[in-house]
Amino acid sequence: MDERLIPAREARASIRVANSRFIATAAPAFSVDEARTFIDRINREFDDATHNVPAFIIGHGATVTTHCSDDGEPSGTAGPPTLAVLQGSGLGDVALVVARYFGGTKLGTGGLVKAYSGATREVLSVLPRAVKLPTHTVQVKVHYRYYEQLLRLIANHHGETLEEVFAADVRVTARLPQRALQGFRDALQELSRGQAKADILESSDATIVPLAE
Numbered sequence: 001m002d003e004r005l006i007p008a009r010e011a012r013a014s015i016r017v018a019n020s021r022f023i024a025t026a027a028p029a030f031s032v033d034e035a036r037t038f039i040d041r042i043n044r045e046f047d048d049a050t051h052n053v054p055a056f057i058i059g060h061g062a063t064v065t066t067h068c069s070d071d072g073e074p075s076g077t078a079g080p081p082t083l084a085v086l087q088g089s090g091l092g093d094v095a096l097v098v099a100r101y102f103g104g105t106k107l108g109t110g111g112l113v114k115a116y117s118g119a120t121r122e123v124l125s126v127l128p129r130a131v132k133l134p135t136h137t138v139q140v141k142v143h144y145r146y147y148e149q150l151l152r153l154i155a156n157h158h159g160e161t162l163e164e165v166f167a168a169d170v171r172v173t174a175r176l177p178q179r180a181l182q183g184f185r186d187a188l189q190e191l192s193r194g195q196a197k198a199d200i201l202e203s204s205d206a207t208i209v210p211l212a213e
Contacts, residue, residue: 004060006093008130008210013123017115019103023049024123028130029095032058032065038095046099053098053116055083060092073100077112085120093132096120128210134178135207137162138198140188141171149191157184160209175207 010027025042029035035056043052055068066087068079082098098119107115142150147170154161159176176184185198 004092004132005090006130006132006208007091008128008208011123011127013119013126015115015119015122016103017111017118018105018107020105020107020115021101021103022115022119023099023101024096024119025099026094026096026123026127028093029056029058030093032056032067035067035095039097042097042099049099050102051078051100053078053082053100054096055079055086056095057083057086057092064092073112074109077109078116081113081117082120085117085124089124091129096123130208130210132206132208134203134205135175135209136178136181136203137173137175137201138181139171139173139201140196140198141169142192142196143169146192146196150188153184153187153191157187159184173201178203
């Protein structure tokens with residue numbers, strides 16, 4: 001399974017176009033129900049906005065559900081361009097609402113498309129990313145002399161150290177991408193001269209791992 005890019009958390013940004021204010025809010029959503037709950041919450045927050053234009057993408061690759069609405073703007077000028085920018089971002093499991101406060105100047109069809117697209121790009125530029133990927137949680141017990149090298153080994157294989165217990169030996173619990181496990185095990189065998197092994201405690205097909213900001 002490939003890594004799937006998703007929002008790490010909610011983010012917001014705004015732009016002004018000809019005195020109208022466009023406020024875009026984006027967030028992770030892992031089902032249509034979650035997306036609709038998010039959209040309802042933003043609609044309540046901006047219940048005095050002239051328009052609240054929603055869009056979402058649930059899933060990744062060939063298995064996706066998408067939705068958008070113009071929310072009263074001229075047909076095709078708000079929802080579709082917002083969704084198009086979302087689709088071009090490579091993100092899945094994402095919901096977004098652009099709230100517009102009309103500033104008294106009509107923007108025309110082209111101006112609306114540019115404004116909604118611009119607001120969407122603006123929030124995507126500040127939206128932190130995460131990946132959703134299959135992982136194994138493993139436990140390794142090593143002698144103290146291998147402790148620091150083990151931590152480096154975990155990091156070098158894109159893993160995360162979750163817990164360390166210090167007793168007669170050191171017991172380290174870590175989470176690694178499934179694709180990295182065999183390489184990690186091979187390196188661990190070499191490091192410990194065959195004395196240490198990585199026992200799988202649990203596996204997940206969809207662990208959310210924030211990317212460095």
